[in-house]
Amino acid sequence: MKVFNEDTRVKIPATIQFLRLGYNYQSLKTDDVDIDFNTKIFVNRFKPALEKINGRALSYDEIKVILSDINTTIKSNDLGKSFYNWLINPLDKIKLIDLENIDNNDFAVVDELPFNIIEGTEEDSFRPDINILINGMPLAFLEVKKPNNEGGIQKEFERMINKRLKVKEYKKFFNLIQIVSFSNNMEYEEADDAEDVKAGSFYTTPNGMNTNFSFFREDDYSYHEKYNYKEISQSKIEYVMTDCGYKKKEASTDEFKENLSIYSPCNKFVTSLFDKSRLLYLLKYGIMFINGKIPQRHIMRYPQFFATQKIIERFANGGKGGIIWHTQGSGKTALAAFSNKVIREYFSKQNITTRFFFVVDRLDLLMQASSEFNNRGLSVINCNSKAEFTKELNKSLSSNISSKSIGEICVVNIQKFEGNMPEAKNDYNANVQRIFFIDEAHRSYKSTGEFFKNLMTCDRDAIYIALTGTPLLSKKERSNLKFGDYIHKYFYDKSIADGYTLRIKKENIDTVARAEIKRNLELEDDADINDKAVFESDPYIQALGKYIENDFINFRLQNSDNTIGGMIVCRTNPQATKIHQWFEENSKLNTGLVITEKDDPKQREMNKNNQLNFRDTNKPDLLVVNLMLTTGYDVKRLKKMYLLRGPHAQSLLQTISRVNRPYKSPTGKVYKYGYIVDFVDIEKEYDRTIEAYIKELEDDLNENGEDEGSLSGLVIDKEDINRKYQKYVSDLDNIIDTDNLEKFSKRLMQYNKDTLLT
Structure with missing residues (x-):
């Protein structure tokens, strides 16, 4: 036998x-x-x-x-x-x-x-x-x-x-x-x-x-x-x-x-x-x-493994950088940390010293990136002023590497460098290669803007590696025309399949809820609920606050989990301020206001505290934001978003992706989705954005034998189902070889699997 x-x-x-x-x-x-x-x-x-x-x-x-x-x-x-x-x-x-x-x-x-x-x-x-x-x-x-x-x-x-x-x-x-x-x-x-x-x-x-x-x-x-x-x-x-x-x-x-x-x-x-x-x-x-509350050991994810090798391949072929297109939540900061040693040793073999810079465009991202690099064993230098950046730019050797660190990186906030940027100088003919990782490269770097020009001219021999989950694809701004061709791509379809990010369920405001809000506002049927005078009005804020309060409390009850948090993405700073005030005065839910107020140091300090508290504790329950935290803010407990404004193109994907991080609650509940409540009907803009990214990925899809169905969604129409059915009928007419148990097992396994799928 x-x-x-x-x-x-x-x-x-x-x-x-x-x-x-x-x-x-x-x-x-x-x-x-x-x-x-x-x-x-x-x-x-x-x-x-x-x-x-x-x-x-x-x-x-x-x-x-x-x-x-x-x-x-x-x-x-x-x-x-x-x-x-x-x-x-x-x-x-x-x-x-x-x-x-x-x-x-x-x-x-x-x-x-x-x-x-x-x-x-x-x-x-x-x-x-x-x-x-x-x-x-x-x-x-x-x-x-x-x-x-x-x-x-x-x-x-x-x-x-x-x-x-x-x-x-x-x-x-x-x-x-x-x-x-x-x-x-x-x-x-x-x-x-x-x-x-x-x-x-x-x-x-x-x-x-x-x-x-x-x-x-x-x-x-x-x-x-x-x-x-x-x-x-x-x-x-x-x-x-x-x-x-x-x-x-x-x-x-x-x-x-x-x-x-x-x-x-x-x-x-x-x-x-x-x-x-x-x-x-x-x-x-x-x-x-x-390092952290619980020390951990991590291994490269496979997209990070291939991306680091592609970076070296780009250098070996004479390239000076390019774009890493890895979807939101796939670990781009970790990729930069892994790349530090890979790149450093590549140039070391050529007797070239490397200096690494990680460029962000927000203070909260500087803190977040610095913390992550430090936890991963890198010596971190924060450049908070032009003078500090000039000093680090002109160093030919790292001086901050302790015996316990695995490398060094300077984290730089580009917003600090308006006006002329310092220009790198290599003293004593030092053989130095500077590497700039540009975080969130779809933002703050317009090709005609000051930041982009200053960044690219501070060291004309530098290597620039742009990191983004949503490259710019418009006629006016294309990321690959600014930073170079794509080094490696990893889009959201694979990230979801690999469990690094979650699918997002969109909940539209139903007819009854819309009617209730309008009734509370005492508006005429043809009134424009999108008019600024309306959405910043006290009646609108009250109706909106009640709706979000009830919905979020029910969301927590349905999941038996009070650790999950939410975010309200507002249209304007005044609207955000009023919503926050309404919750403070009328609700048991606690909210944290995070908005940009350049001339208000008290608000800046509150912004910082609210971000850290929301990430590290279960309070506040909800963050109220306008433009801040809609990109680059990664907090696993953030599972529901109330979208009061409609971002466009890559900003839309960045915003809704704040809720796509996997999360396991202290009670053991594993979340399979992030959720957004859509007040502004983002469907058309979402479809248009995804279509543009599919077109950009076309060469990869054709080369790898994939079709765009894996990217455009999970909807299968009747014709697709009928074609599959006809194929199964045809296959079943074939004779199954029962002499080879392995082939027989595989055929049965395939029939069973596909039958379930249909």
């Missing part, structure tokens, strides 16, 4: 895929295997690898001392930060990995390595399916499941967190392990949000109870076809099969050969994530430790 299980369908084929990538196979049964119990390091691979890397012989006594040092280091209660720092920057310690010369390292895989607590027993242990060894050290693993496993991939995530990461005795092993991955050998499926996805391949870095699992979608659609795979002999495949406890003949079944394909979902994932050069790149550049 054929063996048709998880091992033969996924684990062993994936193991062979690693061998195709140039990994060696490490058996647990050979006579020379020598595993250090405390660290699970394979001494038989560790010793010769370290000798090669460090260029000298090492006695077994020296190896024992190194292993003991590693064991002590991974016991630290620091999420593995001490060991990670040793890996990538050994300083006075012995080098464990050669991150510059891939071939100097020993790459291997071993199946079912037990991470046990008590020596000589497998009780109280976990055994990842495939362990990735670099120089004998188990630095990553891949857990596999058969397709359509019970509970799907989410069940495996829960098991990892609750049964492994929670176990105190396993903590040191997860301080050693850098990358954890899962696959049930299925393509990613469409779902309302990433929390519902039950199929696919995912990766993470162990982050304690805050561990989240990310998609890894290949950016280069011809990557697998172009890959130079190593040919693996049938005898080697049979050896792996028997070493895993199966008969040699199982390696010749049709089902096994089907899953041995380099293009199976799991095998493609193995190639994309664990290619040797990519794996070392992720280890060197892709992991960061975040």
Whole structure:
């Protein structure tokens, strides 16, 4: 009888895929295997690898001392930060990995390595399916499941967190392990949000109870076809099969050969994530430790991974920057932090010193960016005046990097630099390359404006990397004509599918509510409710206040969650001030007013306090704003917006995206949507804006074989459904091959999935 299980369908084929990538196979049964119990390091691979890397012989006594040092280091209660720092920057310690010369390292895989607590027993242990060894050290693993496993991939995530990461005795092993991955050998499926996805391949870095699992979608659609795979002999495949406890003949079944394909979902994932050069790149550049109330360890999201590589590719081809088009909420500030080390080391190899500047156009964004960079381990210099900026601009060397920091960055508020900007000077012929990251590059930088001109001329040899989720596409202003071509694109459709942002539900003010507001205003039927005299009037403010108060209280009651916050986006500062006053005088809900008042230092201080309090506490309940905080303000608890004015084009997407951050309440409720209450009918402007972005993405869509349906929405008309139905009828007329169980399983799986979709 054929063996048709998880091992033969996924684990062993994936193991062979690693061998195709140039990994060696490490058996647990050979006579020379020598595993250090405390660290699970394979001494038989560790010793010769370290000798090669460090260029000298090492006695077994020296190896024992190194292993003991590693064991002590991974016991630290620091999420593995001490060991990670040793890996990538050994300083006075012995080098464990050669991150510059891939071939100097020993790459291997071993199946079912037990991470046990008590020596000589497998009780109280976990055994990842495939362990990735670099120089004998188990630095990553891949857990596999058969397709359509019970509970799907989410069940495996829960098991990892609750049964492994929670176990105190396993903590040191997860301080050693850098990358954890899962696959049930299925393509990613469409779902309302990433929390519902039950199929696919995912990766993470162990982050304690805050561990989240990310998609890894290949950016280069011809990557697998172009890959130079190593040919693996049938005898080697049979050896792996028997070493895993199966008969040699199982390696010749049709089902096994089907899953041995380099293009199976799991095998493609193995190639994309664990290619040797990519794996070392992720280890060197892709992991960061975040300071905060709860220390965390983060790994690059795949769009950040590809974007950082595209930046270097742009430099290598003679480019001087360009645009990173990553949708709102996808982590552009984090991308700048990751890029800092990547870019710095690229130029360092050319004996060029780099200075980094992060340019914002609002004080609140300066504070937000500075805090995030500081938490990520960068030394931060805030330039609050032209004199401070001049001083930093003309420095040839960084002077603010402490021994604990991973780099330096100057955060600059462009609004401080009206008039002539300072011009960079390189003293003593210093070889300096300045890198400017322009945050929210769709704002404040009109091509005919002073800010743009001054910024681009303060250092004519600088590199400018513009960051935006909504590039300007109008005839008068196009972002790519100002800052250069797109370096990398990541639009909202993928961000939603990946769980980094949420879909937004739009609620129109229904006829009854509109009539009630008009009745309260005692207006004639043909009166213009959009007239300034009306929407700033006391009766209108009162009617509006009552409506928002009742609606927001009900919103919290429906969700049984008083931690969620809201935002009222007003037409004018006077309207915002009146709405805030109404709530102060008439409502139990607490509001915070955030508006621009240049000549009112008291209001500026209130703005700052309200922003910070709303982000860090559950008060105020609602923020009342006009132009401020409608871009760049990222607060997860902000889940409902009352839109009283209609922004245009990219401003519209920026504004409504304030409510699109994933949020899990203290009670455990996970929000799948952000919500806006539309008082101004944004539908036409929204459709027009999305159409413009789809056109801008046209080349990417055609190249990747996608159609615009994935971008324009989830609406499928009757003709689409009918075409799908006819295709299923035609397919069912074909003969299903029941001799090959794998093909049969895939056909049934596809029918079942598509039937549900229709």
